[in-house]
Amino acid sequence: MRDGDARVKDEVWKRNEIESPCVKICVVHPEARICTGCLRSIDEITRWSKMSHEERREVMEALPERKGLLIKRRGGRAARLGRG
Numbered sequence: 718m719r720d721g722d723a724r725v726k727d728e729v730w731k732r733n734e735i736e737s738p739c740v741k742i743c744v745v746h747p748e749a750r751i752c753t754g755c756l757r758s759i760d761e762i763t764r765w766s767k768m769s770h771e772e773r774r775e776v777m778e779a780l781p782e783r784k785g786l787l788i789k790r791r792g793g794r795a796a797r798l799g800r801g
Contacts, residue, residue: 735774738777748788751786755780761776
């Protein structure tokens with residue numbers, strides 16, 4: 718393939734849309750019910766490819782606020798048993 722062909726092919730596949738915040742650390746927090754990597758809910762992850770530009774923008778703006786939902790448990794089993 719010539720350089721010019723590759724450039725045209727790249728331009729065909731470029732889209733003007735918000736990229737996924739996925740960082741390939743896909744673990745759902747058991748209490749917050751959000752991905753610990755990208756901070757999206759399972760529903761948001763599932764629907765991402767079908768969301769409008771506006772919906773994606775709204776999710777992206779909400780992500781920084783979700784970081785506080787991921788509370789690390791400390792104290793091992795005894796601390797977990799004390800909750801409740």
